Amino acid sequence: MRIPTDTHTTQPWRIHEFxxxxxxxxxxxxxxxxxxxxxFPLMLAALRAHAGPANASLVVRFLLAARWKLGALFGWDKPDNGFEGRARSLRESLPPDIPASQDNYVVPGTPMTELYVLDNESAMELANQTVHAIMHLGWVPGENGDYELRMAILVKPNGIFGQLYMAAIKPFRYLIVYPAMTRQWEQAWHDRDHLAGGQES
Incomplete structure (x- = not known):
């Protein structure tokens, strides 16, 4: 479910600092x-085990494949358009008390790499010719007393081209990708039992 921007900006997340x-x-x-x-660690483990593009719906996999094909065709994702050239990884900006992720986890089927994992938040990033983007995950109390996962996407578009790109993909994100992601991620939580030694839902 999409929620207001201030539900992210008013939380005391460390991501705000940089x-x-x-x-x-x-x-x-x-x-x-x-x-x-x-x-929160159990949720992250469930996402690694049961979510991600490899387990997404056929439509989402098609959209992602088309995106990476276009990127290869036009050179959007070449290393010198990412952290080896144009953009500076936030790993270089992390405060001393936030350890950078050491396992260099990459979301399968994407160039998104893990920045850090704390007790109640984590962040991943990617950079290409269109945008420098952060996926932030936070763990917060919900309205019914249970904790819930929240995701925020933070972006720094690369000029006019990046802004046009973000505008062009917005309908696909809202109508296809995020609804499918919601079903997949919520199902990942329900399928988490074996990760916790069979604890009950």
Whole structure:
């Protein structure tokens, strides 16, 4: 479910400290019935095991494949358009008390890499010719008392081209990608049992 931008900006997330030049593009919440305050690592493990582009719907996989094909055709994703050239990774801006992720986890089927993982938030980033983007995940109390996952997408478009690109893909994000992601991520939480030694939902 899409939620207001200030549900992200008013939280005391550490990500705010080094993304002041990014804009908040989207904020979504995901239901995780029965989740408690210490279950964020379990949620992340469930996402790694059960979510991601490889397990997405056929339509979403087609859209992602088309995007990466266009990127290859026009050179959007070449290394010198990313962190090896145009953009500077936020790894270089992390405060000393936020350790950078050490396993260099990459979301399968994407160039998005993990920046850091804390007790109640994590962040991943990618950069190409169109945009420098951050996916931030946060763990917060929901209205019914259970904790829930929230995702914020922060972006720094690369000039007019990047702004036009973000505008062009917005309908696909809102009508196809995010609804499918919501179903997948919420199902990942329901399918988490074996990751916690068979705990009940």
């Amino acid at each position: 993304t002041r030049d990014f804009q908040v593009e989207d904020v979504w919440s995901f239901r995780t019935p029965g989740a408690g305050p210490d279950d």
